[in-house]
Amino acid sequence: DTAVSQTPKYLVTQMGNDKSIKCEQNLGHDTMYWYKQDSKKFLKIMFSYNNKELIINETVPNRFSPKSPDKAHLNLHINSLELGDSAVYFCASSRRQNLNTEAFFGQGTRLTVV
Amino acid sequence: QKEVEQNSGPLSVPEGAIASLNCTYSDRGSQSFFWYRQYSGKSPELIMFIYSNGDKEDGRFTAQLNKASQYVSLLIRDSQPSDSATYLCAVVKGAQKLVFGQGTRLTINP
Numbered sequence: 001d002t003a004v005s006q007t008p009k010y011l012v013t014q015m016g017n018d019k020s021i022k023c024e025q026n027l028g029h030d031t032m033y034w035y036k037q038d039s040k041k042f043l044k045i046m047f048s049y050n051n052k053e054l055i056i057n058e059t060v061p062n063r064f065s066p067k068s069p070d071k072a073h074l075n076l077h078i079n080s081l082e083l084g085d086s087a088v089y090f091c092a093s094s095r096r097q098n099l100n101t102e103a104f105f106g107q108g109t110r111l112t113v114v
Numbered sequence: 115q116k117e118v119e120q121n122s123g124p125l126s127v128p129e130g131a132i133a134s135l136n137c138t139y140s141d142r143g144s145q146s147f148f149w150y151r152q153y154s155g156k157s158p159e160l161i162m163f164i165y166s167n168g169d170k171e172d173g174r175f176t177a178q179l180n181k182a183s184q185y186v187s188l189l190i191r192d193s194q195p196s197d198s199a200t201y202l203c204a205v206v207k208g209a210q211k212l213v214f215g216q217g218t219r220l221t222i223n224p
Contacts, residue, residue: 105157
C-alpha cells in the first residue's frame with residue numbers, strides 16, 4: 001500500500017488554465033505539506049496543514065489554494081497557471097511535532113505549463 | 115543568508131571511499147536535523163535524523179551535529195555506486211516547518 005499518494009503523476013497544461021493535484025496519506029498522520037521542487041532541485045515548502053488547519057503558508061501567490069477536507073487529504077488547486085509554475089510538486093505527511101518527526105513524501109507531480 | 119546551505123556539488127568520490135556531505139543552518143534555535151536521499155526522478159527518502167550534538171551511526175552512514183558551529187554533516191563509508199544521488203539536508207524550524215537545503219549531488223565512481 002502506498003503511504004502518501006499523489007495524482008496525477010504528470011500534468012501538462014496551457015498557460016491560464018486551472019488545475020488541481022490531489023494527495024492522500026494512509027499513515028494516520030496529523031500533518032500534511034506541499035513542497036515545490038524547481039529545476040535546480042531546491043525543495044521549498046509552500047503550505048502545511050495540521051488536522052485540517054492551515055499552520056504554514058509561505059510566500060506563495062494567491063493563485064495557489066490548498067484544501068484539506070480531512071486530515072488524510074490535502075489537495076492543491078492552482079488558478080491561472082503561469083510558465084514559472086512548472087516544477088515538481090511533492091505532498092508529504094508527518095506525525096505531530098516531536099524531535100524526530102520524519103516526513104514521508106509522495107511520488108511527486110511533474111507540472112509542465114506550456 | 116539561506117536558512118539551510120549545502121554545497122550543490124557535484125561531489126565525485128571513488129567507490130569504497132568515504133563521502134562527506136556538509137550542511138550549515140542559520141537558526142541557532144533549530145533542534146532537529148535530517149538527511150534525505152533523492153534519486154533522479156524519485157521522491158526524497160529519509161536516511162537519518164539527529165538532534166543531539168555528536169555522532170550518530172547507522173550502518174555505513176554517520177551523521178554529525180555541532181550546534182555551536184551550526185553545522186551538520188553526513189559521512190558515507192565504503193561508498194557504493196548505488197549511493198549516487200542528491201542528498202538533502204533538512205532542519206525543523208518553529209511549528210514543524212521542515213526547511214531543506216539545495217542538495218548536494220553525489221556521484222560514486224566505480
